[in-house]
Amino acid sequence: MDEPTVGIDPQSRNHIIQSIKKLTKMGSTIIYISHYMEEIEEICTRILIMDQGRVIAKGTKEELKALMTSDKRVVVELSTANYTVVDNIKKLSGVKDAFVNGTELTVISQKNSKNLNGIINHVSESSEIISLNVELCLVPRTLKKLLRGIL
Numbered sequence: 001m002d003e004p005t006v007g008i009d010p011q012s013r014n015h016i017i018q019s020i021k022k023l024t025k026m027g028s029t030i031i032y033i034s035h036y037m038e039e040i041e042e043i044c045t046r047i048l049i050m051d052q053g054r055v056i057a058k059g060t061k062e063e064l065k066a067l068m069t070s071d072k073r074v075v076v077e078l079s080t081a082n083y084t085v086v087d088n089i090k091k092l093s094g095v096k097d098a099f100v101n102g103t104e105l106t107v108i109s110q111k112n113s114k115n116l117n118g119i120i121n122h123v124s125e126s127s128e129i130i131s132l133n134v135e136l137c138l139v140p141r142t143l144k145k146l147l148r149g150i151l
Contacts, residue, residue: 002033017043041137065136071096073137074107074119079128092118103130111136 001020005013020030020043034040040047047064049057057064081103089098089105094113099106107119116134123129 001030003035004032005034005036005039071137072109072111072113073135074109074116075133075135076105076107076119076123077130077132078103078105078123079130082123082127085122085126088122089119092122108137 004016008016017039020032024030024043024045030043032040032043041061044061046060047058048055049064081100082105083100085105086098086100089095089107092109092115094110094115095107096110097108105123109115120129120132
C-alpha cells in the first residue's frame with residue numbers, strides 16, 4: 001500500500017489502519033509505504049527506511065528507535081483535563097514540549113533525561129493519574145541525521 005491515508009478524513013484513516021492491523025493479526029504480510037512515522041510505529045513490526053532507492057536502515061521499531069531516538073514520549077491520562085500543569089512541566093530539565101488534549105497530557109523529553117518523577121509530581125498535585133506510558137519515539141530530526149549519514 002502506497003500512502004493509503006494521504007488526503008483521507010480522520011474516520012476513514014482510522015478504518016484503514018484498523019483494517020491493516022486486523023489483516024496482520026490474521027497472518028498477512030502488508031507492505032506499507034508512508035511518510036507518517038506515527039502510522040508506521042502503530043502498524044509495522046519491521047521497518048525499512050530508503051533514500052533515493054537505497055536501504056539506509058532496517059529492523060524492528062525497537063531496533064531503529066535504539067539507533068535513532070533522541071526523545072521519549074510520556075503520555076499521562078488524567079482524571080480531569082488540566083491545562084495549567086503544562087507551563088510547569090515545560091520548565092523541567094530535558095522537556096522539549098508538553099501539551100494537553102482533553103484528559104491526556106503528552107510530554108516530549110530528551111531520551112536520557114531523568115524528569116519522570118518531576119512530571120508525576122506536577123501532575124499529581126492537581127489531578128489523579130489514571131494511566132502513564134513512557135516510550136521512545138522516532139522523530140523526523142533523527143531521520144534527517146540518518147539521511148545525511150551521521151548515524
